[in-house]
Amino acid sequence: MPSISNAGGSLTSALALTLLAWAVRWWREEASKSKAAAQSAKAGSTRVLSRFHSGISLAALKLLVETGACPHLIFDVRQDPSRPLPPELKGALCIPAGEVEEVLSHPKRWAETFGATRRPPPSDILVFLGSTAGEQEEGAAGARAAGYDRTLALAGTLAKIEEAEAQPPQDLAFLRADALGLLLMGEGARQAFPCPVTVIDVRRWEERLLFGSIRTSQALPVEELPSALNLSPGEFEELYRFPKPSQHDLVVVASRSHARAAWAATLAADAGYTQWLVLQSGHNGWRFDANVKPYHNYAAGEAPPEPEDVATELPDRDEGLAELAALGLL
Structure with a gap:
């Protein structure tokens, strides 16, 4: 008859092995959870900001x-x-x-x-x-x-x-349409500045298409300007198709009236740009091109208003030169 004297020991050993296997599995599960948590924390800590931040x-x-x-x-x-x-x-x-x-x-x-x-x-x-x-x-x-x-x-x-x-608020410099008209026609400050004036249109893209834009102006919607000023010259030109102004280039920024342009000039001044002027009357006051139409304000996604017809005229040379002289641009 077979001996059963080791039955208790065999059962004890089996129970011990079972407990050991359970402990190993528990330890592995906990280690896996800890590793996943560490990876998640690492991923969170290495989240990068948008390039447009x-x-x-x-x-x-x-x-x-x-x-x-x-x-x-x-x-x-x-x-x-x-x-x-x-x-x-x-x-x-x-x-x-x-x-x-x-x-x-x-x-x-x-x-x-x-x-x-x-x-x-x-x-x-x-x-x-x-x-x-x-x-x-x-x-x-x-x-x-x-x-x-x-x-x-x-x-x-x-x-x-x-x-x-x-800190006292920075004073913005405004430029009237007559003075800008002379600059774009090649008079006044163009001879005094090594770089020509750059006109930046900060309206939305569809506003330029529907209501016209100042000739030679470049498009840069105002909501993109904070990040655009942080781009390298190469990145800027690749994205917006015109050279990034240097900090001392003459820039005139224009919107529909002047609210968006004023904010754009404030952002530029904060970034160290020294020659950004706001077109005082905006595109609505530009009378030197029949293709540029005044229009009422509307939000993105709303139905655009009908453009208004206005008579065209030439810049007032005396008024324009006087303003350029007052701004030290002659």
Whole structure:
């Protein structure tokens, strides 16, 4: 008869082996979870900002809010948003930086977080306010991951907002149509400047097509300007098909009236450009070309208005030369 004296030992050994196998499997599962978490954290920490991301000064941000130069939305991504914002920025939406990607990516989460507030299309500019650069960059990186490339972060962050508010606003220089007309006709300052004047049209593309544009002007929609100023000369020219102005080139920036152009000139001044002038009357005041038609303001996506017919004329030479002299361009 076979001996069974080792049965207990055999069962004990089997149980021990089973427990050991279970422990090994548990350890492997936990190690796999830890590795996945580490990879996820690493991926989150290495998320890059959009190539179109840029900074914006407090003065430029306030002007954007005041004029509505282009569609935008402001997010307050501070961990502690209890400190009040400047009155002009109190419409900012509060959201932790780490939740930006999820909320922007899912309409249901957006509605749960912000109610009836319009969820921005990817073409809008998103501005991030934070107490630290890290908060702002995390929010902007989350927006990029959700498909939003046009992001701005407040230069200096909200931690230095008192210092920024103490800075006097930069005075913009305006140029009337008569003076620009003379420049484009080859009179006045063209002989004094080593580079010719560059006219940048910051309206939307369809506005140029529907209502005409100043001859020789170059197209650069204002919502793309913050990032365009950060591009290298080669990248800039490849994207916009004209040379990037140097910081001391003479540039006249034009919009429909002058609101968008004023914001563009403010951005340029913040970036160190010294010779950006705003066409005071915009395209609506340009009377030197029958193909350039005045029109009422309308938002992107709305039905465009009918163009208005106006009589053409020549620039007033005396008025134009006097203004160029006053600006030191003669």
